[in-house]
Amino acid sequence: MDVKFVTTTCPYCGGGCSFNLVVKDGKIIDTQPSQRSPVNQGKMCPKGVFGFEFITSPDRLTTPLVKDKATGKQRPATWDEALEVIAENFKKYKPEEMAVISSARCCNEDNYAMQKFARVVLHTPNIDHCARLCHAPTVAGLANVFGSGASTNSFNDLAIADLVFIIGSNNFEAHPIVARRIMEGKRKGAKIIVCDPRNTPTARHADLHIQHFPGTDIQLLNCMMKYIIEHDWIDKEFVENRTKGYEDLKKCVTQDKYSVENTAKVCGVPAESIMQAINWLHEYQHKTAFVHCLGITQHTVGVDNVRSIAFIQTILGNIGKPGCGVNALRGQNNVQGSCDMGALPNVYAGYLKVTDPAAAKKVAEYWGVDEVPNGKLGLHIPEMLETLEEHPDKLKCLYLLGENPVISDPNSKAVEKSMENCEFLVVQDIFQTETSKYADVVLPGSCFAEEDGTQTNAERRVQRFRKAADAPGESKLDWEIIKMIAEKMGYGKYFTWKTSEDVFDEMRKITPQYAGITYAKLDGDGIQWPCPTEESKGTAILHVKEFAGMPEGKAQLAAIEHRAPAEVVDSEYPLWLTTGATIWHWPSGSMTRRCKQLDKDCPTAWLEISPADAAKYGLVDEEKVTLYSRRGEVNVNVRITPNIKEGVLFMPFHFIEARANLVTNTAYDPVSRTPEFKVCAVNIKKMEA
Ligand code: SF4
Numbered sequence: 001m002d003v004k005f006v007t008t009t010c011p012y013c014g015g016g017c018s019f020n021l022v023v024k025d026g027k028i029i030d031t032q033p034s035q036r037s038p039v040n041q042g043k044m045c046p047k048g049v050f051g052f053e054f055i056t057s058p059d060r061l062t063t064p065l066v067k068d069k070a071t072g073k074q075r076p077a078t079w080d081e082a083l084e085v086i087a088e089n090f091k092k093y094k095p096e097e098m099a100v101i102s103s104a105r106c107c108n109e110d111n112y113a114m115q116k117f118a119r120v121v122l123h124t125p126n127i128d129h130c131a132r133l134c135h136a137p138t139v140a141g142l143a144n145v146f147g148s149g150a151s152t153n154s155f156n157d158l159a160i161a162d163l164v165f166i167i168g169s170n171n172f173e174a175h176p177i178v179a180r181r182i183m184e185g186k187r188k189g190a191k192i193i194v195c196d197p198r199n200t201p202t203a204r205h206a207d208l209h210i211q212h213f214p215g216t217d218i219q220l221l222n223c224m225m226k227y228i229i230e231h232d233w234i235d236k237e238f239v240e241n242r243t244k245g246y247e248d249l250k251k252c253v254t255q256d257k258y259s260v261e262n263t264a265k266v267c268g269v270p271a272e273s274i275m276q277a278i279n280w281l282h283e284y285q286h287k288t289a290f291v292h293c294l295g296i297t298q299h300t301v302g303v304d305n306v307r308s309i310a311f312i313q314t315i316l317g318n319i320g321k322p323g324c325g326v327n328a329l330r331g332q333n334n335v336q337g338s339c340d341m342g343a344l345p346n347v348y349a350g351y352l353k354v355t356d357p358a359a360a361k362k363v364a365e366y367w368g369v370d371e372v373p374n375g376k377l378g379l380h381i382p383e384m385l386e387t388l389e390e391h392p393d394k395l396k397c398l399y400l401l402g403e404n405p406v407i408s409d410p411n412s413k414a415v416e417k418s419m420e421n422c423e424f425l426v427v428q429d430i431f432q433t434e435t436s437k438y439a440d441v442v443l444p445g446s447c448f449a450e451e452d453g454t455q456t457n458a459e460r461r462v463q464r465f466r467k468a469a470d471a472p473g474e475s476k477l478d479w480e481i482i483k484m485i486a487e488k489m490g491y492g493k494y495f496t497w498k499t500s501e502d503v504f505d506e507m508r509k510i511t512p513q514y515a516g517i518t519y520a521k522l523d524g525d526g527i528q529w530p531c532p533t534e535e536s537k538g539t540a541i542l543h544v545k546e547f548a549g550m551p552e553g554k555a556q557l558a559a560i561e562h563r564a565p566a567e568v569v570d571s572e573y574p575l576w577l578t579t580g581a582t583i584w585h586w587p588s589g590s591m592t593r594r595c596k597q598l599d600k601d602c603p604t605a606w607l608e609i610s611p612a613d614a615a616k617y618g619l620v621d622e623e624k625v626t627l628y629s630r631r632g633e634v635n636v637n638v639r640i641t642p643n644i645k646e647g648v649l650f651m652p653f654h655f656i657e658a659r660a661n662l663v664t665n666t667a668y669d670p671v672s673r674t675p676e677f678k679v680c681a682v683n684i685k686k687m688e689a
Contacts, residue, residue, distance in 0.1 A: 002026075006468035007034060009455055011105065011448035012047045012586045014330030015039060015155075015177040016457025016526070019048060021449055021468040028055050028449055028469050038525050039155060039457065045176035046584055046598060052449065053595035055469070059431050061444035062473025074442060079474065079484070082441050087488040089424045089440070090122065093397045095373065099126035099384045102343035103402030104332040106445075106478055107453030107465055109503040111334070111341040112349060113479035113495070114401055120369055121491045122399075125354065125378030129343040130403055130587075132381040134331035136672035137297040139339055141306025142326060145314070145556055147549020149351070150336060152542045153289060153325030154459045154528065159184040161323040163284035165277075166194045167217060167309065168295020168678075172201035173583040175293070175329045175458070179205075182291070191284065193277050195220065196295060197578055198608070198650055199643035208276050211645050212267035214578045214679040215565035217296060220274070221308040222562060223263035225253040225315060227278045233285070235317025242547070243314055245557035252559030266562070268645070281316065288318050293329040294580070298677040300566045302669045307560060314555050320544040330458040332587065333448075337456030340513060340529070345378030350511035354378075366510050367494060380673035382666065385409060388418035396423040401478060402445065406434040407588035407656060410664035410675045411631045428481060431590050434656060444475035447591075451477050452500040454522065456529070460539075462517055463526035479503055565679045566667030569647070573629060573681035575613065576648045579660045580678075589654035605658035606639040607684075608650040614640045617684060625684045627651070629663035635687060649682065 005020040018037035022030035031052050035042040064082035065074040077085075090098070100122065102114040111129065118127035131139065139149030146152065158164055159181045171179040179202060186192055186205070194206035195217070203209040212220055228234060229250055239246050256262070260278075264271040281288060290313055296305045310326050318324040330336050342349035352359035360374030379387065379395070385405065387395040409415045419425065419438035427436035428443040436442050448455075450471040456462045471477070476484075483495040497503045501519045508514040513529040516536045521527060527538040546553030569576060584602035585592040592598045607627055609619065619625065621640045626633050627649070636651065636658045644650055653660040665680040 005032065006466050008448065008466045008468065009333070009463045010044070010048050010051070011333050011591070012051055013175050014333060014335055014458035015175050016333065016455065016461055016463055017044050017048050017177050018463065019044060021052065023468050026469060028052055036525070039461065040177045043177060043180060046601065047586060047592060050595050050597040051592055053597070054591040055447055055449050057594045059594060060472045060475070061430060061432065061442065062475060063444060064474070065442040067440045074439070082443060083484055083488040086426055086441055086485055089397065090489060095123040096126070097395060098122050098124045098397040098399070099379055099395060100124065101381060101384070101398065101400045101403050102127065102129035102338060104130050104335040104338040105402045107334060107448070107451065107455050108337040108341050108507065109453045109500045110401065110478040110482070111338045111343045112503055112507040113482040115341060115343045115349070116367065116494070117482045117486055119372045120367055120494050121486050121489055123373060125345060125373035125376065126384065127343055127378055128345050128381045128384070129338045130332065130381070130408065131335045131339050131344070132672070132674060133408060133677070134294055134674070135297055135328060135335050136674045137302030137306050137669055138328040140672045141303045142310055142328070143549070144303070145307050145310040146319070146543055147547045148542060149339065150460050150542065151326065151328045151458055152319060153327055154540045155181045156540070157289050157323050157325060158182050158291065158327065161185055161190055161289040162287035163191045163193065163280050164289050164291060165281070166192065166202060166206070166291045168196065168297070169291050169293035169329055170196065170198070170200040170202045170295070170580060171291065171293065171329055172205065174581045176583060178329055191280055193280065197645055197648050208273060208280070210267070210269050210273050210277060212269050213645070214576050214648065215299060216267040216562070217305045218301060218308050218560060219258065219263050219266045219562040221312055222253040222258040222560070223260060223274060224278050224281060225249070225312050226258045227260065228281065228315065229254060233282045234315045235285070238317035239315055243555045243557050244552070246315070248559045249311060249315070249557040252561060285316050286318060286321060287323045288316065289324055289327055291327045291329060294331060295678060297674060299679065300667050300669050300676045301563050302674050303671040304560045307558070310555070311557055314557060319555070320541060322541065325541070328458060333457070334455040336458060336460060337454070337462070340456060340511065341507065345380055348372070349507060350513060363510065369494065381405070381409070382668050382673050382675060385415055385418045388421050389414050392421035392423065398422050399426045400435065401428045404433040404435045404588040404590060407659060407661065410661050410677060411666045412659050412661045413632050414666065428478060430475070431594070433588070433590055443481050444473065445478045445481060446471035446475050454504060460528045461526040462514065462522060462529060464519070464522045566676055567665050567681045569681045573683050575682050575684065577627070577629070577663065577680050577682040578648060578650050578678050579653045579664060580650065582652050582654065585652070585654040587654065589656065593654070605636050605652055605655040605660070607636045608641050608644045609638050610644050610646045610648070611640055611642060612646045614638065617686070619686070624687045626687055627663060627682055627684050629665070629680055629682045631665070632662040634658055634660065634662045649684070653677070
């Protein structure tokens with residue numbers, strides 16, 4: 001019997017827990033948490049414990065599939081045939097007729113390879129990835145205020161803060177290992193505030209729960225800033241020396257409409273709760289950490305929500321210090337890294353702007369090509385899907401890595417139409433998905449346990465994936481597949497990597513934040529970027545002395561008004577719907593629902609409804625209803641619970657048989673283009689017998 005232990009990193013949330021894969025006779029049979037990891041300190045959540053079971057699922061793709069011209073059905077093909085079909089078709093289209101979607105499930109090396117492929121081989125600026133659906137507002141919002149779109153502090157800071165202010169994050173379910181660090185602080189006496197429309201497990205552990213209506217975050221934060229400013233509780237020295245735009249912010253938030261009384265009405269919460277939160281912000285100034293997640297970002301005002309959080313922390317002087325900061329809990333395992341790699345339509349690797357001619361020249365010279373797409377932004381995912389749906393003559397070809405937009409994106413029926421309209425669709429994944437069924441070519445990729453690579457967690461910690469087993473059948477590493485297509489299309493000389501480390505080394509030389517990180521250095525506990533030199537040990541806290549990416553090194557404050565969500569309740573659709581994750585599953589469920597234990601613990605979707613609303617509709621617990629909006633409908637069992645506010649419904653988004661995204665809204669934030677998953681107007685009706 002041959003047993004080995006391979007240390008790697010979790011492929012689910014942005015926590016980045018480290019664990020050993022237990023490999024027996026070449027097969028992964030278990031996981032064991034890493035005791036020494038500074039992230040998880042020997043602990044893991046159910047996804048870490050049981051979430052490896054999908055690796056050996058019989059459903060894994062093992063060979064390329066090509067759509068047969070005669071039957072219109074996909075059939076197994078050789079790699080050579082699949083690559084031939086792809087190269088022949090990719091060559092037919094103009095760059096603006098093509099788009100590429102990369103994946104935060106995949107490692108940094110795959111994402112770097114994918115954005116290079118889009119820009120060098122397809123010459124298209126249309127490259128994006130699933131951060132668009134979750135934390136693009138964090139990147140845009142924090143970059144706007146601080147000059148860097150990443151979390152300012154580390155998980156360690158959450159354990160030493162005196163006050164943790166959680167807004168729009170159910171981290172007990174979505175990032176349990178981070179919740180554990182927060183509870184470490186609570187056991188030492190720290191206070192926890194949770195602002196969330198649901199009484200989540202996270203809220204139930206809080207000292208104060210503000211159960212505000214979805215979409216009222218800016219009203220709440222402006223109100224708190226008004227009181228802090230009017231009572232002279234700001235950090236005057238910090239504001240004077242390290243910020244610009246304070247007077248604009250002050251003029252805005254001190255308007256009467258942001259009074260505690262009016263905010264209590266707009267948000268639907270007791271004024272006393274708001275006052276308690278403000279008093280604690282004052283009492284624990286310079287030792288307060290803010291934590292946010294998708295409850296803040298998935299709104300049409302997502303970028304401004306994030307900026308408002310950054311503003312309140314800035315005027316309190318809670319930036320650049322231990323136990324403080326703005327801590328964005330990245331949704332998927334490698335959202336941070338995929339953004340860092342430049343799998344985005346507005347930046348190359350290292351956040352070099354595509355609109356900056358000097359940056360474009362630098363990238364082109366580094367890659368040894370005449371030019372890379374530059375000057376204007378490429379299409380973001382919602383624009384790609386919209387164009388495919390409404391103008392299929394303009395966008396005709398999509399190359400999609402590790403994403404399942406039919407489940408993950410809002411208004412599923414419209415996404416299905418986009419996929420149907422796509423003239424040539426290539427999907428590279430580890431399973432057949434609801435999206436890959438539309439593909440002309442399906443390519444079998446690999447998962448985290450089958451590759452060497454790196455990923456970057458929510459605290460900017462770069463850590464290793466290590467190969468523990470071979471990918472099944474003829475599956476290949478994702479960057480290898482990208483390289484094979486490039487070679488087939490005559491661009492092999494730009495893709496000469498032989499190992500994952502070769503890809504990483506090419507990437508770090510053009511990505512200043514990663515310049516000093518090497519695979520050898522990652523053999524320890526990972527390194528938090530920026531790590532500018534090989535001597536550097538990385539950086540745990542950003543903006544200690546200045547906001548390096550900003551003019552004059554100062555944070556930019558501004559006026560931001562509260563705005564209502566894109567769709568508001570009315571007599572026809574009188575209920576707010578909000579959506580979210582559970583502790584057992586991960587986005588579209590393609591991996592976790594193939595893990596026996598996780599699927600057994602949480603086999604299907606449900607709709608949370610308050611006892612008052614259930615009574616209004618005459619519903620009993622577990623009764624099946626039709627949930628409907630202006631876009632579609634879905635049948636689901638109700639769960640009557642006092643944990644949801646009257647007038648609000650909640651539904652998890654992982655389940656193909658009850659797709660929450662059949663009803664969600666495609667309206668998106670004008671800056672980040674992130675859809676408003678977190679709030680839309682709906683109604684319910686009893687199922688007809
Ligand atoms: Fe850790 Fe997140 Fe993985 Fe759970 S899902 S084990 S919290 S990284």
